[in-house]
Amino acid sequence: MYHTINDMNPKEITLLEGFWRNRNQLLADVIIPYQWDTLNNRTEGVPLSHAVENFRIAAKELQGIPGGTIFQDSDVAKWIEAASYSLMFQPNHALETSIDELVRLIEKSQHSNGYVNTFFTAKGIEQRWSDLEMGHELYCAGHLIEASIAYYQATGKRVLMDVMIRYANLIAEEFGPEEGKLHAYDGHPEIEIALYRLADASDDNRYRNLADYFMNIRGTVRNKNGSINADGARKPKSRWFESDYFLADKPIRSMTEVNGHAVRAMYLYAGMADQYRRTGEPELWEKLTALWNNLVQKRVYITGGIGSQSHGERFTVDYDLPPDRGYTETCASIGLVFWAWRMSCIDVDSRYADMIEKEMYNGALSGISLDGKAYFYVNPLEITPRIATFRQDMEHVLPHRAGWFDCACCPTNIARLIGSIGKYIYSFTDTHIFIHQYISSETEVPLGGQNITILQETNYPWNGEIRLGLQMQRETQATLSLRKPAWCDAWTLLINGTDWNAWYLEKGYITIDRKWVPSDTVVFRLEMPVKCIQADSRIQGYGGKAALMRGPLVYCLEEIDNGPQLQELLIDSKGNNKVEEGLIQSFPSTTILLDGYRETVRVDNLYEPMKQNERKQVQVKAIPYFQWGNRAKDQEMRVWFRIV
Known part of the structure; x- marks a missing residue:
């Protein structure tokens, strides 16, 4: 573990032309x-x-x-x-x-x-x-x-x-x-x-x-x-507002499962990580890692959304991740960024920066419209507006972003996350530079007795090429670590235009030890194929379905592109797909066109014996999840779809 990692405030980072600038x-x-x-x-x-x-x-x-x-x-x-x-x-x-x-x-x-x-x-x-x-x-x-x-x-x-x-x-x-x-x-x-x-x-x-x-x-x-x-003036409203809702049912050193109100939980675990950074108490780290493992293995959506129950805005039990009724509050995703970053400053393991990336481009960013004037409090992974607006158990799910809320914690929270995004890119020690996020930027860090300027240029997340320039006054021996994203299976690494194979993988970071000289350049190319992602079968309702990812982006289907009744669509997981660059509401985007089918079943008696249903070949269009709901209001959307 690294206990002396230095992180940076946004003022020390200059964002260059690209997604986050x-x-x-x-x-x-x-x-x-x-x-x-x-x-x-x-x-x-x-x-x-x-x-x-x-x-x-x-x-x-x-x-x-x-x-x-x-x-x-x-x-x-x-x-x-x-x-x-x-x-x-x-x-x-x-x-x-x-x-x-x-x-x-x-x-x-x-x-x-x-x-x-x-x-x-x-x-x-x-x-x-x-x-x-x-x-x-x-x-x-x-x-x-x-x-x-x-x-x-x-x-x-x-x-x-x-x-x-x-x-x-x-x-x-x-x-x-x-x-x-x-x-x-x-x-x-x-x-x-x-x-x-x-x-x-x-x-x-x-x-x-x-x-x-x-x-x-x-x-x-x-x-x-x-x-x-026990003898106070107020009684809990229901079992969902007992002490575990407040993360107060047990001392922090007895916690092993993420529980309670999702935002409260994330802020508390971030505080636990802050405490550990200052004390190095082994028991705290043991609980933090147990909590992290419980979250990422059993209680988080593919988008990074957390908190699956609206009543109490809270966690429930392992594998309870309904796509249409989930709460997935924007603030909870932002809170997970805060916790993940603190974990990364303790132990530079790519799984923490991977989670930050997942939130940056999916679970948190979906909470704000492309024009910056409308917000989601709740970020569903599936919505049929005519049903969601009628059912009491879905009244928390808005079919379109709102201009503001009576309880407006999320809009200002997503604003401060966007503004502080630079702090999550780099960290360093006296001899080691870590690059956690691929964002066009420039910064200066003290390394080997001198200040090193790092210049990063990329069109991430739309493509996977990252170019790094290192500027220094004199040569220096140092270590550079580049995060290999969890979604990435193949990459190339060049230093000064030549393939560099003298790297090693350490906790998910491609690590280079060498003597660096002024004006060294590094090119890191991550392959970004379209992937169909399956879920653990212990999650109810996900059987026979897949989600679509390309690079760090989760994709979704929208009614505006594919017509209504999205549940009738099937994606051919072995069929052709085509990635197209374009614009959504004047903002850059990449859409995916896929081979698929529409299976329409219409029966006279609502229920009839099974028969072979006809499937019509169609082209299915998917867009980045964070961009849904920007072209039309009250449209069907879904992340998980049937596959053949």
């Missing part, structure tokens, strides 16, 4: 302004946010009662973080001025003791910490802390970070193992990963110790007013 340009030009208008209640035809208005009320610049969810402050926090990353990508004076105004409101709303929360400010801060299970106070605090760090990194301005340090100091005064303090934790993990980040940013171990406390006490005491409080 274009996405970040959209973030700057469209997504951030659209979300700012929406947070200020200026977008027509969508639910009112109230998020900025709530801070105006808390700052006593506006009369009224806070609106929205109890955790509405977190929408503001995630927007600030996303906007800060956008400033790192592209300076924008008007945007910075808007953030400064928002920071002014947050600072003005802060109480003299350091407390910041619009909901409990209105309710009366003497009631703070009165509902730690569902009040989300520490959750909101965590997101505001993360926002403050990102804004400081982007601009050098400390005002918001100083505000949040005062708040963190209050939390440290009121929570902890000492007598007279609250022995409790938040029902929604987030404060822990924020405090670890704050400890690093401020070089103050108090915040690290407080994060450790919140991690270690979880599942060992009964929270006030919570579902695990």
Whole structure:
């Protein structure tokens, strides 16, 4: 394991022309302004946010009662973080001025003791910490802390970070193992990963110790007013909201199966990884790997979606992954990126970067439209709109993206993921460079006593050629590791135009040890055939079906290309396929044309004895899953289809 891996913040990465630069340009030009208008209640035809208005009320610049969810402050926090990353990508004076105004409101709303929360400010801060299970106070605090760090990194301005340090100091005064303090934790993990980040940013171990406390006490005491409080005032709504929903039914060192509310779980496991990075405690790593194995082997969709039940937005049991009723919240996929990245910084194993890639191009990215103005909260793998809009057990599945939500945690979350994408590309030690993601970019890392510039150019994920340039002042002995994606079975590697065979595979990374000289070039070509992927037969309803992948992209069938009744289509797994480059809503895409059949069964009595049904030959068209639902609303879609 590598315990001294250095990761990078987005400011240290320059995105070059390609998929993710274009996405970040959209973030700057469209997504951030659209979300700012929406947070200020200026977008027509969508639910009112109230998020900025709530801070105006808390700052006593506006009369009224806070609106929205109890955790509405977190929408503001995630927007600030996303906007800060956008400033790192592209300076924008008007945007910075808007953030400064928002920071002014947050600072003005802060109480003299350091407390910041619009909901409990209105309710009366003497009631703070009165509902730690569902009040989300520490959750909101965590997101505001993360926002403050990102804004400081982007601009050098400390005002918001100083505000949040005062708040963190209050939390440290009121929570902890000492007598007279609250022995409790938040029902929604987030404060822990924020405090670890704050400890690093401020070089103050108090915040690290407080994060450790919140991690270690979880599942060992009964929270006030919570579902695990035996004599509390509130009873759980149902079995789905017992202590395991809050990831509080057992201490973290007793956890072996992913459970509970999917987003809470991902943030908690990310916190566990942060704790391990600072302590190196073997038992923590043992549990983290057990949890990871349980997730990837039994409880994750092919797209990277997680959380298969809508009630409680939660995990259920192994192999329960229904394609049409699954919840697969966008925020849960984003949370899995956070956890996977921390695991990768502990143990550079390609399976963690593979999962990040799966989310980047599938499970998380499907949560936002190509134009940046509409969102999925839930990301189904199959939908028939006329059924989904009628059935109560599918009421969570929208047949098209929405402009906003009453509970709008996902839009600002996907914005901050897009803005921070650069941090997931590289990591390094004094003698070793790791390339985890293939994204056109440029960065500089200290290596062998000098700074090395890495230039990466690629048209990934549309094709698999990656070109690397290494610029340095003098030759140096160093190791370069290139992730071999799990989907890739064949590749070629050239250094300075010549085949290079002196590599070895280490934990999924093609590793090169050599003496590098100025202007060395590396070309890594990954073959990208179209693949039919089968599922474990223990998953209900997947028998006789396959999904389609090319490179990192999961593909789907849409009604707009193939007509209605997609369940009648069969793909010839041994037939011809053709990959075509093109555009979907003016955005680059690759579509796949396949040989297939349409088997239409129409009977007089609804059910009749089996007979040989006629199959009509058809050409089936598949598009990348993350691009579905952008050309027409309320269309059928499916990822899994029958094969012959």
